[in-house]
Structure formats: structure tokens, C-alpha cells
Amino acid sequence: MRQRKMRTHPMGERKMKVSIFGASGGTGSLLTERCLAAGYEVTALVRSPETFQFRERVRVIQGSVFDADAVRRAIFTGDEGADVVLSALGARSLKKEDVLERGVPLIVAAMRQTGVRRIIVLGSAGALSDSLKKQPAWRRWFVQKIVYNTFLKWAVASQISQWKTLSASGLDWTMVMPPMLLNSRARGKYRIDGEALPRGGSRIAREDVADFMMQQIGNPQWVGKGVYVAY
Numbered sequence: 297m298r299q300r301k302m303r304t305h306p307m308g309e310r311k312m313k314v315s316i317f318g319a320s321g322g323t324g325s326l327l328t329e330r331c332l333a334a335g336y337e338v339t340a341l342v343r344s345p346e347t348f349q350f351r352e353r354v355r356v357i358q359g360s361v362f363d364a365d366a367v368r369r370a371i372f373t374g375d376e377g378a379d380v381v382l383s384a385l386g387a388r389s390l391k392k393e394d395v396l397e398r399g400v401p402l403i404v405a406a407m408r409q410t411g412v413r414r415i416i417v418l419g420s421a422g423a424l425s426d427s428l429k430k431q432p433a434w435r436r437w438f439v440q441k442i443v444y445n446t447f448l449k450w451a452v453a454s455q456i457s458q459w460k461t462l463s464a465s466g467l468d469w470t471m472v473m474p475p476m477l478l479n480s481r482a483r484g485k486y487r488i489d490g491e492a493l494p495r496g497g498s499r500i501a502r503e504d505v506a507d508f509m510m511q512q513i514g515n516p517q518w519v520g521k522g523v524y525v526a527y
């Protein structure tokens with residue numbers, strides 16, 4: 297892995313710079329909160345700064361992830377690039393919004409242009425066809441046919457696209473792939489699997505996902521890979 301030296305923030309050293317996409321969403325706001333608590337310098341691309349709860353403590357770039365210039369400004373802050381990019385982007389509906397299809401290629405392009413290499417994204421267990429191989433047959437059938445192919449059709453298509461874009465990016469990417477997200481409190485204990493969704497794993501709290509994503513900053517173990525997390 298070619299990774300830039302990660303910056304910490306002890307006295308006299310410059311703060312770690314993090315760019316967050318989807319910072320106003322369920323998981324993204326937890327990531328933002330955690331980055332601020334860690335003392336990182338946070339830049340967030342948000343569509344509606346006026347309702348963004350962290351607007352006073354974060355460098356806000358107003359715009360959509362469909363705007364290449366705004367994306368670039370969110371990643372290349374001041375006169376240098378971010379140390380790490382975090383994304384918890386997603387459609388706000390079950391309809392076809394193409395957020396990841398259109399947005400992730402622009403993030404990758406901006407990172408390549410500016411020499412920023414590390415990106416950690418919120419993906420989904422639905423992104424890969426063999427993600428259910430550790431599930432019992434009845435559950436594999438139900439989740440694939442009823443959930444992924446119908447109810448979550450567009451969300452899954454977006455995640456497949458995100459996987460393809462990152463895989464071809466040449467960047468130091470990690471895609472964290474949970475099953476259903478909950479707004480419950482973190483348990484701090486969950487299964488981690490680099491091959492497929494752990495058997496019977498059907499949910500996990502956004503708080504645990506955000507904690508796991510934070511732990512990937514500076515961790516080379518899952519670079520260039522997807523990783524499943526579930527209770």
C-alpha cells in the first residue's frame with residue numbers, strides 16, 4: 297500500500313485533515329462527530345449547510361457530489377489535500393438517484409488529481425454477488441430475491457457501482473459492507489469478515505459502523521478490500 301504519512305495532532309504538529317461526504321446523514325453525522333472528538337480538521341461537502349448540525353465546527357463546502365468542482369474543493373483544502381476521505385453517501389429514497397454512480401467517480405477523480413490516496417466508504421453487503429454465501433439457503437434466497445432484487449434494487453445497483461469504481465481506482469480504498477443499519481446504541485462488539493456476511497448477520501448499528509470506519513484510518517489491513525461487519 298502506498299499510504300501518505302498519517303498526521304496526528306500532538307502539540308506542534310498539524311492536525312489530521314479529513315474530508316467527509318454524506319456528513320449530514322445518519323452514519324455520516326456519527327463519523328463527523330467522531331472526527332471532531334478526535335481533534336481532526338474536518339471538511340464536509342453538504343447540500344444544505346443551514347441545517348447541518350456541525351456547520352460551526354467544520355469547514356463546509358456547499359454543493360452536491362454531482363458537482364466536480366465542489367467535490368474537488370472538499371478534498372483539496374487550502375493548499376493541500378486531505379489525509380483521508382470518508383464517505384457515507386447514499387440516496388435519500390429507494391428510487392433511482394444515482395448518487396454513488398455519479399458521485400464516487402468524481403471523488404476518485406478529484407483524489408487522483410490532488411494526490412490524496414486513502415478513502416474509506418460506507419458500502420453495503422448487497423454489493424457483491426457472493427456476499428450471502430455463508431447464509432442458510434432459505435435466507436440467501438429471501439435476501440437476494442425479495443430484498444436485493446426488488447425492495448433495495450436501486451440501492452444495491454448503486455453499491456455495485458461504487459464497488460466497481462473503487463476497485464478500478466488505484467487508490468487505497470476500503471469499502472465497509474454492513475447489512476441493515478440500525479439507529480440503536482453501539483454494542484462495541486460485532487463480527488468482521490473479509491469474505492462474506494457472517495452467518496446469520498442481518499443488522500448492525502450505525503454507531504458501530506462509524507466506529508469501525510474510524511478505526512480504518514491508518515489501518516492497512518483492509519486497504520484495497522471490502523470488509524463485512526455485522527452482529
Ligand SMILES: NC(=O)c1ccc[n+]([C@@H]2O[C@H](COP(=O)([O-])OP(=O)(O)OC[C@H]3O[C@@H](n4cnc5c(N)ncnc54)[C@H](OP(=O)(O)O)[C@@H]3O)[C@@H](O)[C@H]2O)c1
Nearest residue numbers: 318319320321322323343360361385386419420475476477
Ligand atoms: N439503510 C440501511 O439499512 C443500509 C444498509 C446497508 C448499507 N446502506 C448504505 O448506507 C448508505 C446510507 O447510509 P445512511 O442511511 O447512514 O445515510 P443517509 O442518512 O441516507 O444519508 C445520506 C447522505 O448522503 C447525502 N447525499 C445524498 N445525495 C447527495 C448529493 N447529491 N450530494 C451530496 N450529498 C448527498 C445526504 O445529504 P442530504 O442531507 O443533503 O440529503 C446524506 O448526508 C447508502 O449508501 C446505503 O446503500 C444502508
